[in-house]
Amino acid sequence: MNLPSFRSEQRAITALTRKSLLDLFRAGISYHGELSEIDFLGRLYDLEEMPSTDRRYRSASGDIYQHTVNNHDWEQNWVFTDARFQLSGGPDEVLLGFLAETVHPLVRPFEEADALVEQFNKHLRMDGWQICPTSEMSGRAIYGYLPFSSEGALIFGPARDISHRLNSAYLGQQVTRLQSSIVSDPELAIGTAKEFLESVTKTLLKAKGLTWTSSESFPQLVKKLIKALPIVPEGLDRSSDTQAALTVIVNNIGSIVDKLAEVRNWHGTGHGKPTDLETSLLQHQARFSVGISVQVAHFLFECYSAENKLSPVVLEADAEADYDPFEEL
Numbered sequence: 001m002n003l004p005s006f007r008s009e010q011r012a013i014t015a016l017t018r019k020s021l022l023d024l025f026r027a028g029i030s031y032h033g034e035l036s037e038i039d040f041l042g043r044l045y046d047l048e049e050m051p052s053t054d055r056r057y058r059s060a061s062g063d064i065y066q067h068t069v070n071n072h073d074w075e076q077n078w079v080f081t082d083a084r085f086q087l088s089g090g091p092d093e094v095l096l097g098f099l100a101e102t103v104h105p106l107v108r109p110f111e112e113a114d115a116l117v118e119q120f121n122k123h124l125r126m127d128g129w130q131i132c133p134t135s136e137m138s139g140r141a142i143y144g145y146l147p148f149s150s151e152g153a154l155i156f157g158p159a160r161d162i163s164h165r166l167n168s169a170y171l172g173q174q175v176t177r178l179q180s181s182i183v184s185d186p187e188l189a190i191g192t193a194k195e196f197l198e199s200v201t202k203t204l205l206k207a208k209g210l211t212w213t214s215s216e217s218f219p220q221l222v223k224k225l226i227k228a229l230p231i232v233p234e235g236l237d238r239s240s241d242t243q244a245a246l247t248v249i250v251n252n253i254g255s256i257v258d259k260l261a262e263v264r265n266w267h268g269t270g271h272g273k274p275t276d277l278e279t280s281l282l283q284h285q286a287r288f289s290v291g292i293s294v295q296v297a298h299f300l301f302e303c304y305s306a307e308n309k310l311s312p313v314v315l316e317a318d319a320e321a322d323y324d325p326f327e328e329l
Contacts, residue, residue, distance in 0.1 A: 013092045013127045020197035021122045022080045033108035037068045105140040133176035141167045157296035186286030193293035200297040226250050229303040
């Protein structure tokens with residue numbers, strides 16, 4: 001399916017998409033989750049400054065409390081048609097912020113939030129938006145909104161797939177950091193890309209029963225894992241030739257990773273840089289580095305999965321804090 005390019009106009013989200021999104025809540029999902037309506041709305045709007053629709057009260061805080069707590073005489077999901085909250089006909093950012101808040105860790109459980117985000121994005125991506133993790137709280141994703149592009153999905157989709165199938169909170173945090181920093185902090189994205197690939201490599205080495213020493217460089221660890229994984233399936237026509245060709249390709253991954261290390265040393269997080277540097281790496285340069293790391297990690301992960309006919313045994317994918325194979329010599 002061809003996805004439309006992102007449109008930057010204030011009202012890019014169509015009336016059809018708005019209706020489809022709000023219908024998810026009208027079908028029975030509580031938009032305010034485990035919070036009261038007034039507590040939830042107070043996280044997004046200044047209810048004390050918002051005017052009341054009930055002349056007995058000075059502000060929206062008073063009339064909402066009266067009609068949803070003291071009495072329950074407002075219809076369910078009244079907020080969607082209340083013009084003060086601009087959900088049915090206001091700027092995109094108001095609706096997007098509302099949706100992101102409905103899946104906040106303080107509002108609803110992770111499993112429910114994850115499923116709801118998937119539903120949101122089925123509709124939003126057709127209008128150029130997506131709800132996605134932008135920060136974290138105690139290992140739980142805090143969601144925000146960003147323009148959607150198929151390129152972004154190609155980069156972060158495989159990374160999120162690995163973290164889900166390994167059931168690793170640590171990897172999930174790294175993916176969240178990657179996704180939120182690739183635009184706002186390219187140098188952080190480069191440093192985290194290294195950590196992500198290192199974590200996946202070490203997790204798979206452990207799953208294969210292999211060990212390593214502190215003297216082995218990170219490219220050596222990648223090559224060690226490649227040698228232990230099936231690069232092509234058994235019974236493939238000209239399998240030996242294909243195996244040899246692909247081995248040459250993947251062995252060169254070590255060199256790519258080595259160069260990524262140099263980029264990270266100069267521009268990524270984790271190393272001091274000269275104070276006279278006036279410029280930083282740009283988004284497209286960070287995207288290139290992140291893309292390499294994620295695609296290498298996903299290839300290695302899929303090779304392991306194909307060999308075992310299932311997802312790997314769950315292991316905590318965490319690199320040793322005192323071992324940095326990318327440290328400058």
